[in-house]
Amino acid sequence: MSLMIRRAEQSDAPSIAELQQTTWRETYAGLLPTPVLDGLALPRLYRTWRAELIRQDGDLDHGIFVAETEDGKALGYATCGASTGQATDILGDGEIHQIYVKASHQGRGLGRALMLACSRWLLMRGLFSGGLWVVKGNDKARAFYESIGGELAGDKRDSMQGWQIPVVGYTWTDLYELAGLESEVPSWL
Incomplete structure (x- = not known):
């Protein structure tokens, strides 16, 4: 099966919404409060992603x-951009806001390829350091970020639908190191 990474388009809003619902429920069962996961309604997620993809254009x-x-079935997604506020002090210039791969396709290089796409995108934008936040109890993701050179940078609590969620930051002080990693899915548009 041939896989590729590409920049999302507005027409991808429904598939990314479905991916978010699926991957969050797979990833966060037992880590996030049940009402947060139950609140992942597709119509709301679709509107959110449509707005995000319009925002990306500008x-x-x-x-x-x-x-x-190759036949267009979405298996994962990632978002990135300039850091803002406190995130800049902890993570650096750029931030990977989200990165998710369906559980059935983890361990095949897609997460690594999405990290490469984000790090290369941030570098092209002149953002030379960066990082991300991960739910503190998400040991699988934390091991992945550490395996590709992420360094623990701090912790905080994120507010999610009124719940306080402990998260930890991972940072790459030089995104060139992350962007230079090899990947099984090397091409992206």
Whole structure:
């Protein structure tokens, strides 16, 4: 099966919404409160992603990527952009806001390829350091970020639908190191 990473388009809103619903429920069962996961309604997620993809068209620092099969089946997605506020002090210039791959396709290089796409995008935008936040109990994701050179940078609590969620930051002080990693899915548009 041939896979590729490409920059998302407005027409991808429904598939990214479905991916978010699926991947969040797979990833965060037992880590996030049940009401947060139950609240992932597709109509709301679709509206959110449609707005994000429109925003991407007007904001060159905002990148959204999709990992898909050659027949267009979306298997993962990632978003990135310039850091803001406290995130800049902890993570650096750029931030990978989201990165998710369906559980059935993890361990095949898609997460790594999405990280490469984001790091290269951030570098093209002149953002030379960066990082991301991950739910503190998400040991699988934390091991992945550490395996590709992420360094623990701090922790905080994120507010999600009124719940306080502990998260930790991982950073890459030089995104060139992350962008130079090899990947099984090397091409992206």
